Amino acid sequence: MKRILLKLSGEALAGEEKQGFHEPTVRKVALQIKQLVEEGVQVGVVIGGGNFWRGRTSENIDRTKADQIGMLATIMNCIYVSEICRAEGMQTAVLTPFECSSFTKLFSKDRANKYFDRGMVVFFAGGTGHPYFSTDTGVVLRAVEVEAEVILLAKAIDGVYDDDPKKNPAAKKYDEVTIDEVIAKNLQVVDMTASILARDNKMPMLVFGLNEENSIVNTVKGKFNGTKVTV
Numbered sequence: 001m002k003r004i005l006l007k008l009s010g011e012a013l014a015g016e017e018k019q020g021f022h023e024p025t026v027r028k029v030a031l032q033i034k035q036l037v038e039e040g041v042q043v044g045v046v047i048g049g050g051n052f053w054r055g056r057t058s059e060n061i062d063r064t065k066a067d068q069i070g071m072l073a074t075i076m077n078c079i080y081v082s083e084i085c086r087a088e089g090m091q092t093a094v095l096t097p098f099e100c101s102s103f104t105k106l107f108s109k110d111r112a113n114k115y116f117d118r119g120m121v122v123f124f125a126g127g128t129g130h131p132y133f134s135t136d137t138g139v140v141l142r143a144v145e146v147e148a149e150v151i152l153l154a155k156a157i158d159g160v161y162d163d164d165p166k167k168n169p170a171a172k173k174y175d176e177v178t179i180d181e182v183i184a185k186n187l188q189v190v191d192m193t194a195s196i197l198a199r200d201n202k203m204p205m206l207v208f209g210l211n212e213e214n215s216i217v218n219t220v221k222g223k224f225n226g227t228k229v230t231v
Contacts (some may be wrong), residue, residue: 001041001149001150001220002040002041002149002162003042003043003044003146003147003148003149003222004036004040004042004043004044004148004149004150004151004152005013005044005045005046005124005139005142005143005146005148005150005152006033006043006045006046006151006152006154006216007045007046007047007048007051007135007139007151007152007153007154007157008029008045008046008047008048008053008081008154008182008210009047009048009154009155009210010047010048010049010050010052010073010074010077011048011156012025012052012154012155012156012210012211013025013026013029013031013047013051013077013081014051017219017225018051019051020051020054020185021080022051024152025083026084027084027085027088028077029081029154029210029216030081030084030085030086030087030090030110032086032214032215032216032217033045033090033121033216034088034090034131035217036154036216036217036220037090037119037121037215040110040117040173041220042054042119043121043123044072044112044116044121044122044123044141044142044143044146044148045078045081045121045122045123045137046064046123046124046125046138046139047074047077047123047125047135048072048074048076048077048134048135049070049071049072049073049077051072051075051077052076053066053069053070053072053073054070054075054079055067055070055146056142060063063096063131063132063133064131066131066171067127067131067132067169068131068212070127071121071125071127071129072126073150074125074126074127074135074138074205075094075096075100075103075104075108075125075139077126078094078104078123078124079094079103079104079123079125081093081123082121082123085121089119090120090121091116091118091119091121092120092121092122092123092127093105093120093122093123093126094109094123095107095112095123095125095163096125096126096129097126097127097128097129098126098129100196104125104126107148107218108174109123109145111115112124112145112146115148116146122146124138124139128140128141128148131198132191133200134190134191134193134194135195136190137190137191137192137193137197139151139193139194140190140194140197140198140201140203141197142199143203145160148203149204150201150205150206151198151205151206152205152208152216152219152220153189153205153206153207153208154188154204154208154209154210154215154216155208155209155210156209156210156211157209157227157228158173158208158209158212158225159173159174159207159208159209159226160173160174160177160186160187160189160226160227160229161173161174161206162174162183162185162187162196163167164187173227174187175227175228176208176227176228176229176230177227177228177229177230178229178230178231179195179198179199179229179230179231182195182229183195183196183199187194187201189205189207189227190205190216198229198231199231202231204228204229205228205229206219206224206226206229207226207227207228207229208224208225208229209212209225209226209229210222211224
């Protein structure tokens with residue numbers, strides 16, 4: 001693979017604490033990214049904000065404002081993980097769809113491609129920049145825009161199931177599933193808007209468990225136990 005877009009959940013970066021950051025977990029992710037970069041893979045990263053904010057659980061805050069807080073949470077996450085990557089010797093850039101003073105750079109495809117060509121890890125923070133769109137939609141949008149080959153979805157569970165495996169021990173895991181099946185059966189790999197965007201732009205996804213040993217590198221090399229979402 002030449003160019004990938006990695007989606008990390010904020011909760012996964014928090015480890016067992018479930019909020020904030022668990023630096024040993026983040027460092028393991030950074031070391032895997034470093035290995036890929038050293039092998040010539042161009043890596044983009046999108047991170048959710050759930051370790052800081054899940055605004056949809058609050059009925060007391062306007063949805064637009066709640067989503068804006070969530071966008072800021074993703075920026076904090078990207079800056080943090082970017083700095084851990086820098087500590088491991090990588091060059092990084094954090095791009096956002098709106099101005100954040102000197103904290104980040106404004107996203108454009110040309111700017112992202114310039115950074116990729118320099119061997120930098122590019123973090124796409126702030127979602128789409130608009131309320132009512134999740135980081136799922138943000139990751140598919142950025143993957144399509146920068147012409148990534150595939151989206152890697154690093155999750156708390158190890159693939160796509162026909163039911164919630166935490167609630168149903170008999171839930172069946174898919175080794176491979178089409179994006180049309182994901183949409184028709186509402187399998188919630190990503191939200192519906194993101195699923196349709198992926199289908200219409202033929203963007204495949206690989207879903208796997210982040211906590212498995214060396215899972216990111218293994219997924220890129222085709223040695224993974226997750227689910228392939230085909231288009």
